[in-house]
Amino acid sequence: MNGMTVTATAAEAAGTSTLKMTARDVRVFYGDFEAIKGVSIDVTKEDVTAFIGPSGCGKSTFLRCLNRMNDTVAGASVKGSIQLDGQDIYSPDMDVVQLRARVGMVFQKPNPFPKSIYENVAYGPRIHGLARSKSDMDGVVEKSLRRAGLWDEVKDRLADSGTALSGGQQQRLCIARAIAVDPEVILMDEPASALDPIATAKIEELIDDLRGKYAIVIVTHNMQQAARVSQKTAFFHLGTLVEYGDTREIFTNPRETRTKDYITGRYG
């Protein structure tokens, strides 16, 4: 068990799944520190992929590589290849702004803009020129809020500040904001960790509703959550990908002892 590259073959084994993103031998350095030590993984279009692992194992770092949010961290460098539909996202031809529109992100702490609910959702489509008219934009906002399961709660107060909503509503607003630019992949970095159990249940329901429409990658500390919402699970430990496969397999019959120890609560 020296943390060597695990070749991800789950997608190929599943047969019906189509590849959306592929990562090969990804290494991330913060200065001299190697945070991710050669991770290869496939993200499939139809599934929810969960990244689990103890704190500091690199799962969030790896997630942030998938839409190049690590670019904003000083001293961070990424080696290896990550492809979106066969196109290398770290190649000089790739426009980062467009990449982040195609690979949206939802963060751990709900972070709505201090603007109206409507503006929060409309901001993305506006900067990308996705709506041609006011009525067009109204349609996009309504559709996104409906998909995020928030429409009925906020339709009468779209002009209110997004920050006036409850924590769970704020997080669903952030999901609506990500959906509004019509991404292909949605990355979620522990989206429910700051929420109460009821709000968490709603987010999990929502993730299930969104499955199939978008490829979804979710980082979570909560193993039950991973088991509930995901079809594929990747277990990270100390910057390496220990095991990756069907969620049911990982939780019932893990191949690696480290995985087994973690999901049975031996450490974490």
Add this chain to the structure above:
Amino acid sequence: MTEATLSPAVGAAPTAWSSERMQARIRRRYRQERNFRLMGLGALLLAIGFLVFLMATTIATGWTSFVETRVQVPVTFDADRLGVTADAVKADPTLLRRANFQGVLSDSVERTFGDEAELVSDGAWLDLRKAVEEDPSLIGQTVPMWVIATSNLDQLAKGRIDLDSAEGDRPVSDAEVAAWRKLVAGDNLKTGLNRTFLTGADSVDPELAGIWGALKGSFLTLIVTLLISFPVGVLAAIYLEEFAPKNRWTDIIEVSINNLAAVPSIIFGLLGLAVFLNTLNMPRSAPIVGGLTLALMTLPVIVIASRAAIKAVPPSIRDAALGIGASPVQVVTHHVLPLALPGMLTGTILGMARALGETAPLLMIGMRAFLTSVPQGLTQPATALPVQIFIWSDNVSRGFVEKTSGAIIVLLIFLLSINSVAIYLRNRFEVRW
């Protein structure tokens, strides 16, 4: 024995919370708390006391500069003495510029009050000319007019002269005092709002000196300072915070900016003198040069305040915008700048307030010239409020004491109004979470 095993660190005996020793501790703690609060309160009262003393003495000395004394004189507009006739003036009003109003006024004063003491100001004849400009038919008539009194008479009327002191110890002669008593008895003296002070520029005679020239000079200077330092400072701060790589060079720049903010202002004055006047040959004593010099001084303050304001914007907002594909410039203009603006404005106003009160750098670039006209543009010679205060405080004439305090009052009102605008703007732009 069981107690000892339960709490080995504390010891066998239970803590005696109500013992005499503990009570003494409590009393001592209360005493320390009370003393600390009293010291804080004392410091506050001391500060308020100084402030009240400053305001009270300034207002008590300065309020009379907004009041002037006038003498009623029956003026005979004698056409021969003036050198022009009413008909000639109607045809060509510019003739009045050469008319001898001084002679007419001094004749009228001497005829009525004698010539033992000087009663009317050297500049009082200007009112006569204005009256004739408005109504040329006055020539040849005798009309009673209220003209500006001398500074000495003005000071007597305001009760600023100690009449019990010997003649040699006060600036006013016995003859002037006698003349003043006669004027008061004859009801020929009145006081009113001093329009000259509010609308005029500097003068050698305190009764003719005005603050408007310096106020406008300060205003023009500050406009230049604001227009240069705010955009440059904010852009520099945004670049340093949001775009510049974090390395040794940016560290050096940061340290330099912090040091520049603490550099004595007179050094910025020397810099302005060397660069703007000697190298670029810009006009001396002009508000544009003063504004540029003060902008150099204010820039570091604005950069530091703006950087702090940008730093206070939560990183999660940047992540949120980047995460849906906003470009770095969009992140700054749509999110960071609006959220940081109140803080930037506060810093800018603090910098501007400091620039408004700055004297030394303006002295270096020649804005201490004696100017009797109000500046009309950015390149014309001008002075500024604090420089005017400095010049007047240096004047030996008794009448300038109240003018100095009056100018301080005007400066403080100007400062308060700028700060009020700043507080309004800050509250207007502030985003509540």
